[in-house]
Amino acid sequence: MSADRRGPPEDLTVRDAVQKYLGRLRRDRADATVDAYRLDLRQFVLWCEDEGIEQVSDLTGYDFELYETDRSEEIASTSLENQMGLVKRFIEFCEDIGVVADGLHESVHVPRAPVSEQSRDDKLATEDAKTLLKHFRKRSNGLYGTKWHAVLEVAWHVGARIGGLRALDLDDYDSDFRVLEFRHRPNTGTPLKNKLGGERDVGILPEVSEVLDTYIEEHRHDRHDESGRAPLFTTRSEYGRASKNAIRSWIYQATQPCWHTDPCPHDRKRAECELTVQSKASQCPSSRSPHAVRTGSVTFHQDRGFDPEDTAKRVNASLRTIRRHYDKASRRDEMENRRRPQLDKLRLDLDGGDDDSS
Numbered sequence: 001m002s003a004d005r006r007g008p009p010e011d012l013t014v015r016d017a018v019q020k021y022l023g024r025l026r027r028d029r030a031d032a033t034v035d036a037y038r039l040d041l042r043q044f045v046l047w048c049e050d051e052g053i054e055q056v057s058d059l060t061g062y063d064f065e066l067y068e069t070d071r072s073e074e075i076a077s078t079s080l081e082n083q084m085g086l087v088k089r090f091i092e093f094c095e096d097i098g099v100v101a102d103g104l105h106e107s108v109h110v111p112r113a114p115v116s117e118q119s120r121d122d123k124l125a126t127e128d129a130k131t132l133l134k135h136f137r138k139r140s141n142g143l144y145g146t147k148w149h150a151v152l153e154v155a156w157h158v159g160a161r162i163g164g165l166r167a168l169d170l171d172d173y174d175s176d177f178r179v180l181e182f183r184h185r186p187n188t189g190t191p192l193k194n195k196l197g198g199e200r201d202v203g204i205l206p207e208v209s210e211v212l213d214t215y216i217e218e219h220r221h222d223r224h225d226e227s228g229r230a231p232l233f234t235t236r237s238e239y240g241r242a243s244k245n246a247i248r249s250w251i252y253q254a255t256q257p258c259w260h261t262d263p264c265p266h267d268r269k270r271a272e273c274e275l276t277v278q279s280k281a282s283q284c285p286s287s288r289s290p291h292a293v294r295t296g297s298v299t300f301h302q303d304r305g306f307d308p309e310d311t312a313k314r315v316n317a318s319l320r321t322i323r324r325h326y327d328k329a330s331r332r333d334e335m336e337n338r339r340r341p342q343l344d345k346l347r348l349d350l351d352g353g354d355d356d357s358s
Helices: 014-025 031-050 061-072 077-096 115-121 126-136 147-158 162-167 206-219 244-254 290-303 308-315 319-325 331-337
Strands: 179-182 200-203
Touching: 014 031, 014 077, 031 061, 031 077, 061 077, 126 147, 126 290, 147 162, 147 206, 147 244, 147 290, 162 244, 162 290, 200 308, 244 290, 290 308, 308 319
Parallel strands: none
Antiparallel strands: 179 200
16 A cells, blocks of 8 residues: 555645546446546646645635636536536535545535526427528538538437447448447447447438438548547548547537528627637537437427337437426327328428428
């Protein structure tokens, strides 16, 4: 046993305390969740080091107030609420292991994001999805089959998680049979949330398949990842496979209403707005997260009378979750919709009007 391990508790650095906290979390949390916490707490560690705070025992309530103020200038209010809540839980852990004074966590203020901003992540409403996809499907505006279009089509139509989108290989898409195959491949860097239980084949509509065909033919970067696999969603980088952050940013960008709405709902001009760039798209008040798109997709499935068991398999969620949170179809609509072929229920009816996608 090393001397460092048994050193005085008050000598534990903030960085080392965070590592101990993450180590505890890894015992019963998914790796992806812990990795997300690590990135958020890294900001706190770097801030402490910049402020000359070395030991975790040096932290005071005033430090938390200063940190919250500094972070509020850099991130959205919903993110600030989440990050300060994480800091509070980290300090509670430090109390548990006796390296800070009892009750210090009570000095961590967790701000509540405005209701208007909290609700923006609830879901992508069906009408908003229809408007966005109708615009993207116009071949005259140069957006058809782009990465934003392709990833939004799949995310909405399949209700896939961001990890599932990233895990797709080129060979996982069968254009002839219009099927996407989700496979758990942890050894080469693309695990699925529910592991082997997340593996499934999902049928897609012809119009979605046509978008993917165009994306592959005209916009996909011909790259392989570090394991020699050919990802479906790629970037120009040498790593090939789009990261979760990249796909997340594409979805935030794809759901901005200024693609199709003029003037912007927030009195900005798209050509001059810094929130349209990939690194800042999440700060747009009207953009939606991948989770919001997934939630909207599942709600759409159920509102159209899609069988709950089929929905659960399609989006890889439990039937209990589907029924509890997403089943909003009226009994009469549900009865009528059972008469239609299952896949036909997912059509968004974008044809007609000024849609020149044909």
